[in-house]
Amino acid sequence: MDWHQLWTIVSLPDNIPIVGMLFIIPFFTWYALRQARANDRLAERLENDPDMAKTHHRKVQPFQKGWVREVAVWPYLLRMEFLAAIIVTIILMVWSITLDAPLEEPANPSLTMNPSKAPWYFLGLQEMLVYFDPWIAGVVMPTLIIIGLIVIPYIDANPLGNGYYTYKQRRFAIWAFIFGFIILWCSMIVIGTLIRGPGWMWFWPGMTWDHNRLIFEINRDLHEIVGITSQPWIGIFGGLVVGGFMVVAGYACHRIITATEFSRKILGRMSLLQYAIMQGLLIIMLALPVKMAARLLFRIKYVWVTPWFNV
Amino acid sequence: MAENNPSEVKDKPAAPAGGNGNGARSLLGVTIDPDEIKKKAQIDLEGLKQPTKTEVYKSIFRVKHDQTARSRTLGVLSNVFLHLHPAKVNRDAVRYNFTWGMGGISFYLFWVLTWTGVLLMFYYHPTKVQAFRDILYLEHDVPFGKLLRNMHRWAAHAMVLTVQLHMFRVFLTGSYKKPRQFNWSVGVILLVLTLLLSFTGYLLPDDQLGFWAVTVGTNMARATPMLGHEGPFGPELGMTPFNDVRFALLGGSIVDANALLRAYIWHCIAIPGFAAIFMIVHFWRVRKDGGISGPAPIMLEKEIKPVRR
Numbered sequence: 001m002d003w004h005q006l007w008t009i010v011s012l013p014d015n016i017p018i019v020g021m022l023f024i025i026p027f028f029t030w031y032a033l034r035q036a037r038a039n040d041r042l043a044e045r046l047e048n049d050p051d052m053a054k055t056h057h058r059k060v061q062p063f064q065k066g067w068v069r070e071v072a073v074w075p076y077l078l079r080m081e082f083l084a085a086i087i088v089t090i091i092l093m094v095w096s097i098t099l100d101a102p103l104e105e106p107a108n109p110s111l112t113m114n115p116s117k118a119p120w121y122f123l124g125l126q127e128m129l130v131y132f133d134p135w136i137a138g139v140v141m142p143t144l145i146i147i148g149l150i151v152i153p154y155i156d157a158n159p160l161g162n163g164y165y166t167y168k169q170r171r172f173a174i175w176a177f178i179f180g181f182i183i184l185w186c187s188m189i190v191i192g193t194l195i196r197g198p199g200w201m202w203f204w205p206g207m208t209w210d211h212n213r214l215i216f217e218i219n220r221d222l223h224e225i226v227g228i229t230s231q232p233w234i235g236i237f238g239g240l241v242v243g244g245f246m247v248v249a250g251y252a253c254h255r256i257i258t259a260t261e262f263s264r265k266i267l268g269r270m271s272l273l274q275y276a277i278m279q280g281l282l283i284i285m286l287a288l289p290v291k292m293a294a295r296l297l298f299r300i301k302y303v304w305v306t307p308w309f310n311v
Numbered sequence: 312m313a314e315n316n317p318s319e320v321k322d323k324p325a326a327p328a329g330g331n332g333n334g335a336r337s338l339l340g341v342t343i344d345p346d347e348i349k350k351k352a353q354i355d356l357e358g359l360k361q362p363t364k365t366e367v368y369k370s371i372f373r374v375k376h377d378q379t380a381r382s383r384t385l386g387v388l389s390n391v392f393l394h395l396h397p398a399k400v401n402r403d404a405v406r407y408n409f410t411w412g413m414g415g416i417s418f419y420l421f422w423v424l425t426w427t428g429v430l431l432m433f434y435y436h437p438t439k440v441q442a443f444r445d446i447l448y449l450e451h452d453v454p455f456g457k458l459l460r461n462m463h464r465w466a467a468h469a470m471v472l473t474v475q476l477h478m479f480r481v482f483l484t485g486s487y488k489k490p491r492q493f494n495w496s497v498g499v500i501l502l503v504l505t506l507l508l509s510f511t512g513y514l515l516p517d518d519q520l521g522f523w524a525v526t527v528g529t530n531m532a533r534a535t536p537m538l539g540h541e542g543p544f545g546p547e548l549g550m551t552p553f554n555d556v557r558f559a560l561l562g563g564s565i566v567d568a569n570a571l572l573r574a575y576i577w578h579c580i581a582i583p584g585f586a587a588i589f590m591i592v593h594f595w596r597v598r599k600d601g602g603i604s605g606p607a608p609i610m611l612e613k614e615i616k617p618v619r620r
Contacts, residue, residue: 107518107521177479
């Protein structure tokens with residue numbers, strides 16, 4: 001166990017946000033889900049007691065007759081904002097006094113940094129380069145992430161959970177987002193920062209970054225394993241595999257979407273277009289972990305090889 | 312003055328002659344009455360004790376800042392910096408646990424970055440000869456230069472984090488739902504702009520870290536389908552290293568002087584400008600869509616209304 005190597009990575013000033021993220025993201029997830037659970041309990045009580053539902057103010061926060069529902073922005077909100085600004089300033093000051101922004105040697109195109117890493121928030125995309133060609137990992141996927149985020153409000157047909165934390169009323173939406181944000185985006189950033197070393201090779205935490213390390217792994221294309229050797233058939237085979245994945249993933253997503261009576265009800269509210277867009281985005285999102293597993297566990301490089309592009 | 316009021320001039324020397332015993336004297340035709348001056352000075356001094364009653368104060372702030380609800384409301388509504396706020400908010404929304412304050416903190420960090428960024432611009436030349444030396448100069452010679460650069464970098468990292476957490480919170484509270492769908496989309500654009508701002512700033516020190524990060528990042532642009540010279544159908548459409556989308560980003564086929572200048576202009580002018588416009592829309596829509604989304608009363612499953620198409 002090479003603690004020094006681990007410390008070298010973790011103590012790099014530019015990696016502070018990632019180390020912070022390891023604590024901050026789980027904390028806020030727990031913080032949100034705890035409030036969600038409190039709201040879900042209240043919702044359950046109200047569902048079971050229609051009389052109470054008629055009179056209750058329907059929040060977990062206390063409320064009594066005669067209390068005002070709204071408070072003046074000055075001073076109740078502004079003092080919070082002012083306080084927040086002061087606290088943020090203090091944190092920034094302390095952070096800036098104690099840790100220096102990194103500065104390497106002057107830019108030198110003839111001396112490649114190894115590993116040369118993107119800024120931390122793009123390490124997820126850089127890590128994706130292991131599993132997909134740059135045109136997918138660097139262009140298509142980021143575009144789809146942006147488009148996918150933008151269309152979320154327009155494909156979410158569930159009217160519940162508008163303006164309060166809840167888990168039970170939005171199970172699928174919350175799982176889908178946590179899967180995309182935490183399991184894919186955040187953990188890929190963590191892999192890119194803590195795991196990937198020289199030559200973008202996989203170094204477990206505590207392994208020494210050995211610049212002379214060689215890995216004798218030969219990546220194969222899927223068609224080579226099956227034994228197809230000539231081109232039109234390679235392309236057709238790959239297309240069938242990718243198409244097959246889409247059918248299977250789409251079926252799996254559909255089963256999850258229609259798992260409960262409630263989710264079937266929400267599905268009934270969706271238009272065909274909404275459903276198609278949601279399925280398309282979910283299938284592409286699932287393609288990432290599937291390709292990761294294929295590469296990391298079975299050393300498969302491409303599943304679909306054509307003269308123009310490889311997937 | 313003398314021409315306008317000839318009678319006054321004539322009358323004034325006559326006043327001391329009247330002998331009212333207050334010791335008033337006339338100097339070059341101007342009457343000086345010490346008691347009168349003392350009285351007036353006292354009025355001014357009294358005014359200093361209550362600065363909110365002075366004309367200057369009233370002209371700036373226009374409303375009384377006392378404890379009444381009306382004054383508090385006007386204090387927010389008639390102030391240019393505060394008028395984005397409503398006069399009143401949901402009593403539970405001021406608690407920290409609902410919003411986590413991440414949107415506001417992101418905005419504050421944007422301000423910190425704007426100010427530290429403007430100060431950094433005073434010491435920085437976006438040229439291959441000077442850029443790196445300017446950073447050394449900032450770190451070693453400029454008073455508080457190192458603190459300035461550190462603050463700019465750490466605030467940028469912090470902002471990327473807080474913007475993501477803000478998005479996470481908005482998702483978990485379902486705040487993107489009707490009628491706030493469009494504002495979520497504006498927020499996604501702002502998230503992308505935040506990342507681009509940080510990324511373009513990465514190259515500016517012109518050191519190995521930024522150079523290789525931007526090289527890795529822009530190399531992906533080579534592979535853009537149809538628009539990059541290594542992307543699917545790129546060569547077929549006539550893309551070469553000298554006319555594809557990467558060339559447009561870098562102003563050349565390698566990360567060099569033009570790329571530095573382009574990164575500088577995107578970082579300091581273009582993207583902050585776009586971000587400011589989208590922020591205006593974002594904040595405006597928060598108000599127009601009914602203010603902050605919650606904590607809203609819980610809706611029950613049986614209360615779902617059928618969809619209207």
